[in-house]
Amino acid sequence: MPMELKSKEQVEILCSTCDSLQDVYIVKKYITDGQSLTQILQEECICFLMYLSASDGTIAKKEAEFINQLFDKKYSTDEINIRIQQENLYSAAFEKLIPVSLQCLVAIDNENANANKKVAPISEQFFSFFELLGKEFIACDENVSDSEVEDLTIYLTMLKEYIIKESRFNTSLKGKVIINAKDGEKGEQTLQDLLNELDSLVGLAVVKNDVNSLINLLQIQQIRKERGLKTLPVSLHLVFMGNPGTGKTTVARLLAKIYKKLGLLSKGQLIEVDRSGLVAGYVGQTALKVQEVIEKAMGGVLFIDEAYALTVNNYGQDYGHEAVETLLKAMEDNRADLVVIVAGYPDLMRQFLVSNPGLQSRFNKFIQFDDYTPSELFEIFCGMCRNADMKIDDDCKNYVMRVFERKCATKNKTFANGREVRNFFEKAIVNQANRLITRGNVSDDELIFLTYEDVANIHI
Numbered sequence: 179m180p181m182e183l184k185s186k187e188q189v190e191i192l193c194s195t196c197d198s199l200q201d202v203y204i205v206k207k208y209i210t211d212g213q214s215l216t217q218i219l220q221e222e223c224i225c226f227l228m229y230l231s232a233s234d235g236t237i238a239k240k241e242a243e244f245i246n247q248l249f250d251k252k253y254s255t256d257e258i259n260i261r262i263q264q265e266n267l268y269s270a271a272f273e274k275l276i277p278v279s280l281q282c283l284v285a286i287d288n289e290n291a292n293a294n295k296k297v298a299p300i301s302e303q304f305f306s307f308f309e310l311l312g313k314e315f316i317a318c319d320e321n322v323s324d325s326e327v328e329d330l331t332i333y334l335t336m337l338k339e340y341i342i343k344e345s346r347f348n349t350s351l352k353g354k355v356i357i358n359a360k361d362g363e364k365g366e367q368t369l370q371d372l373l374n375e376l377d378s379l380v381g382l383a384v385v386k387n388d389v390n391s392l393i394n395l396l397q398i399q400q401i402r403k404e405r406g407l408k409t410l411p412v413s414l415h416l417v418f419m420g421n422p423g424t425g426k427t428t429v430a431r432l433l434a435k436i437y438k439k440l441g442l443l444s445k446g447q448l449i450e451v452d453r454s455g456l457v458a459g460y461v462g463q464t465a466l467k468v469q470e471v472i473e474k475a476m477g478g479v480l481f482i483d484e485a486y487a488l489t490v491n492n493y494g495q496d497y498g499h500e501a502v503e504t505l506l507k508a509m510e511d512n513r514a515d516l517v518v519i520v521a522g523y524p525d526l527m528r529q530f531l532v533s534n535p536g537l538q539s540r541f542n543k544f545i546q547f548d549d550y551t552p553s554e555l556f557e558i559f560c561g562m563c564r565n566a567d568m569k570i571d572d573d574c575k576n577y578v579m580r581v582f583e584r585k586c587a588t589k590n591k592t593f594a595n596g597r598e599v600r601n602f603f604e605k606a607i608v609n610q611a612n613r614l615i616t617r618g619n620v621s622d623d624e625l626i627f628l629t630y631e632d633v634a635n636i637h638i
Contacts, residue, residue, distance in 0.1 A: 186248055188307045193219060195300060219279040220249055225267055226277075226308065226333065227315050228258055232268035233326040235449050235474060244318045269473050273332050276340050280304055284344045291346040299347045305337055325447035325478070332445075369439040376432050380561065381554040382425055388545045389433065396440055414442060415509065415540050417531065418521035420547025423595030426521045427481065429547075434479035437517060444515050445477030453487035456501040468504040477515050485520035486530035499534075506536040550595050552582040558596055562603045563628065573630035578602075585638055598638045605636045 193216045224245060231241045237255040246253055253261075262268055283300045290299075312334065316326040367375075373393070376386060399409045414437065418426040431448045438446025451471055458464045471480065482488075488498040509518055520527065520541060531537045550558065556579050563570055570578070585598065594601075609632040614620050 188310055189220075189223065189248060192303060192307050195303070215279060215282060219277075222277040222279055223308075223311065224249055224251070225265070225272075226312070228262050229267045229272055229333070230312060230315055230326060230329060231258060232262050232474065233316075233329040233447070235325075235451070235455075237262075238318075240318050241315065244315055263470060266473075270476065273329075273336060276336075280337065280340065284341060288344075288346045299345060301341045301345055301347075305334070305341060308337060309334055325445075325449075328445050328447055367435065367439075369436065372432055372436050372439060376429070376436075379425060379428065380557045381550050382429070382547065385425070385429060385545055385547055389429065392543070393436060393440070396442065400440070413540065413542055414517045415543070416517075416519045417527060417541045417544045418519055418547060419524040419527050419544060420521075421523065421549055421591075421593065421595060423597035423599075424547035424549065425596065426547055427483070429545075430479060430481045430519050430521070433519070434517070437479070443477055443479070443517065447475075447478035448481055449475040449478060450481045450483060452483045453498065453501075456482070456488065456505070457498050464500045465504045468501050468508065472505075472508045472512065472516070475516060476512060479517045479519055482518065482520045484522045484526075486522050486526040489530055489533040502534055502537065506534070506540065509540055549586075549589070549593070552579065552586045555582040555586070555595070555599050558599045559603060562599065566607070567626060568607075568628055569626050570628045571630070574628050574633055577630055577633055581633075581636070581638065602633075602636055602638050606632045609633070609636070 227241070227245050231237050237258050239255060242253050242255050242258055245251055245258070266272065280301060283304050287299045287301050312330040316330060373390070376389060379386070395412060396414075399412055402409050416433075418430065420426055427448075427450060430450075434443065434448045435446045437443040449471065455471060456464070456468050458467045488501050505518070509516065518540075520530070522530070524546070531541060556575075559578060559582075560570070581602070582599075585593070606628050610628055613629075613631060614624060617624075
């Protein structure tokens with residue numbers, strides 16, 4: 179089913195405006211390749227949306243559908259990704275590239291202002307459209323990430339500043355506040371908000387203590403710097419050691435935001451990759467692939483999961499070591515605005531770090547993520563229930579607790595901690611649905627309660 183796009187009508191209005199201005203003399207000074215102003219506008223809109231689609235590191239299917247529906251295209255997610263790479267659309271350079279269509283419209287506004295024409299600035303219409311377009315686009319896959327919001331803010335700020343600087347109209351954009359948080363949120367999180375969020379995570383006592391100690395050290399170093407005292411060099415790069423499902427990615431995402439709050443990073447986004455996102459299959463391609471990932475992560479945290487996979491193969495035509503060397507150089511070249519966190523199983527991470535002297539020198543801070551206890555797994559399960567507006571009766575509670583106790587007592591290397599709880603919860607929800615669907619007139623209590631019957635046959 180096609181999406182209902184408010185921006186569909188707005189792009190048609192703006193394109194119609196551009197069509198009517200095509201023959202204005204001043205427009206011809208900006209367009210030299212035979213394209214129409216409308217065609218240029220549409221292409222710049224597509225590039226803008228592709229830039230936003232790359233913000234969270236994944237091109238969603240709904241994002242491709244959005245672009246195709248709005249501009250009558252047939253892009254696949256792979257084609258969008260290729261174009262982003264070929265045209266370097268997700269880069270600091272693109273964030274500073276003033277759209278040609280906007281330059282034309284500002285020039286027309288200025289001619290109208292010089293002629294004392296009482297007309298609304300077309301450049302403001304352009305800005306309002308891009309703001310609507312961006313907000314609608316990042317919400318289209320129902321998963322608005324912080325990095326998408328941040329990148330939209332950066333781009334809109336660039337447009338706003340250009341219009342204010344170049345326009346001779348007394349533009350209303352001068353007092354406009356650009357979005358700096360997700361719709362519905364009241365302002366940006368404070369440092370204390372982020373620390374409270376870290377503290378609210380289930381378990382992870384050692385992790386919380388280590389992270390708080392690191393933050394305290396960084397804050398004291400900043401105070402010493404402000405007072406003209408000598409500071410000790412503190413590496414922001416980290417090694418997260420722990421089994422799957424122990425909260426490593428969640429903590430990394432919080433750290434990215436905390437580093438930004440402390441003024442150590444400019445953007446604070448988290449870009450997550452594994453070996454497949456860094457290593458190519460041909461000579462010379464791996465370095466390019468790593469550079470593309472680094473470009474996305476600039477200003478934030480690059481989180482490399484199962485990092486040891488880069489060096490585990492020490493024979494044949496493997497380019498993992500090339501990825502490591504390229505990564506180390508990028509860390510050195512961009513140390514002022516890039517943090518790298520490597521993560522994985524403890525024993526394998528130790529092997530990874532001794533595989534290259536450069537790794538040992540750059541990663542000297544280790545944070546251990548212990549497996550969850552049965553009571554912590556149960557607390558995670560209860561949290562999932564609360565978040566889904568679900569409750570559990572006493573028989574269900576007792577059974578679930580026993581399941582987690584047995585699982586922890588017999589766990590092996592495949593034990594996935596929090597992911598095991600997620601799978602258990604999702605199966606319970608399915609079982610409840612199968613139990614209730616055959617009944618008529620289901621009560622509210624029945625809808626919100628999980629019972630022993632819903633969990634009795636689940637094995638993890």
